[in-house]
Structures are given as structure tokens and as C-alpha cells.
Amino acid sequence: MPIYKFNKVKNINTFNILEDHFRKLWLTSDLDSFHIQARVADEKRIISEIFEKRHDWLQHVYGAIYNNKCNDEYRIDDYRLFPRRTCEHKVPVDIKISPLNQGNPIDVKSTIENISQEGMCLKIKSDDRPAKGDKVALNLDLSKLYISTRVSMKYLMDSCNNVFEVMWTNDKNDESMSLIGLHATKC
Numbered sequence: 001m002p003i004y005k006f007n008k009v010k011n012i013n014t015f016n017i018l019e020d021h022f023r024k025l026w027l028t029s030d031l032d033s034f035h036i037q038a039r040v041a042d043e044k045r046i047i048s049e050i051f052e053k054r055h056d057w058l059q060h061v062y063g064a065i066y067n068n069k070c071n072d073e074y075r076i077d078d079y080r081l082f083p084r085r086t087c088e089h090k091v092p093v094d095i096k097i098s099p100l101n102q103g104n105p106i107d108v109k110s111t112i113e114n115i116s117q118e119g120m121c122l123k124i125k126s127d128d129r130p131a132k133g134d135k136v137a138l139n140l141d142l143s144k145l146y147i148s149t150r151v152s153m154k155y156l157m158d159s160c161n162n163v164f165e166v167m168w169t170n171d172k173n174d175e176s177m178s179l180i181g182l183h184a185t186k187c
Contacts, residue, residue, distance in 0.1 A: 060086050060114075082117040089146050095122070096139035099130055100163065105139070106130070112145075115152045119164065119183040129178050134166045136182065160184035 008015045031039075039046060051058065090111045098105040108129075113121040130136050138157065142150045164182035 056086055084114040084116040084121070085148075085152070086114045087112045087146075087149050089149070091145060093140055093144060095124075097130060098137045098139065100135040100137065112149060112153070113179065115149065115156065117156070119167070119181060120153075120156065121179055121181050124178050124180060129169060129180060130166045132166050132169055135185070136164050136166060137162045138164065138182075156184055160186060 006015045093110055095108045095110050096105040097108055108124045110122045110124040113123050142153055145153060163185045165185050167181040167183045170179045
């Protein structure tokens with residue numbers, strides 16, 4: 001650790017600024033070597049707790065960084081203009097997907113993986129998933145969603161008159177589950 005030597009000189013405030021900074025740092029500090037030694041001894045529990053609390057976020061970050069570096073055929077290029085919010089609760093939602101260019105709605109068991117101002121990613125369990133380019137409408141009970149997701153979904157569905165375009169599909173992870181990306185069409 002570097003050591004600096006400062007002398008108090010008239011008309012130069014460097015010493016006073018540093019002295020004030022370290023005084024405030026000392027007064028507001030809640031750790032000393034006693035506390036740090038205790039944290040070092042308990043590091044496994046602390047690290048485990050951090051990974052437990054931030055698992056979804058860390059997984060999201062890892063996926064974003066990894067997807068930008070991989071060059072396989074399942075890579076999803078991210079051209080979004082707005083940030084996505086990961087849905088932490090992963091509440092299963094029954095959704096009816098109505099392909100606009102076909103007839104019968106498809107009943108789908110799904111979870112909302114993430115949502116943004118432009119669209120969402122759904123994890124669906126269905127053999128009849130819509131294809132890339134299909135226009136679909138969603139029919140879901142917003143009251144079953146947590147309030148933060150409910151408000152976002154209501155805004156999203158209202159902004160595009162509930163017409164979404166399937167931008168991508170990905171079923172690499174699991175044959176029984178598929179991810180689909182829905183983009184809100186602007187009417």
C-alpha cells in the first residue's frame with residue numbers, strides 16, 4: 001500500500017481535504033480488523049449467501065456475457081433498445097396464444113422470463129409453439145402476476161393492442177421447454 005507524505009502549506013487545501021476525507025471515513029466506518037477477521041472466518045457462508053440472493057441476476061449476467069462470445073447457431077443477437085427486467089418470481093402462467101393468421105388459440109403453460117418496454121421472453125411448455133414471424137395475441141390473467149410484472153405487462157399489452165410478433169425461438173436447452181421472444185408491434 002502506498003504511503004504519501006503531506007505537509008500543511010498556506011493557501012493549498014490538499015492536506016485539509018485529505019484530513020477531512022479520512023476523518024469522515026473513520027467516523028462512518030463500521031469495520032475494523034476485528035470485524036474483518038470475523039468476516040474472513042465466515043467467508044463461505046457470506047459468499048454462499050451472496051450467490052443465493054443474487055443467483056437470478058448472476059445467471060442473467062453470465063448468460064448475456066456468454067451469449068455475446070459464443071458463435072453457435074443458437075446464439076441470440078441482442079439488438080434491444082430498452083433493458084430487460086428479469087422476473088424473479090417465475091410464477092407459472094396459463095396463456096392462450098392466438099396466432100392471428102390461423103384459427104385456434106393454443107393453450108400454453110409458461111413462465112415470463114423477462115420483460116422490457118419492447119417485448120418479453122416466455123418459457124413455454126408446448127409442442128405447438130408459434131414460429132418465428134407469427135403474429136400472436138396473449139390472453140392471460142394479470143391478477144396472478146406480481147404487481148411489478150402486472151404493471152409492465154398491462155403497459156406492454158395496451159401499447160401494442162395485444163399484438164406481438166415472434167422474433168425468435170430457442171429450444172436448445174430442453175426438448176420439453178422452449179423460449180420464445182415476443183416483440184410488441186406498434187400499431
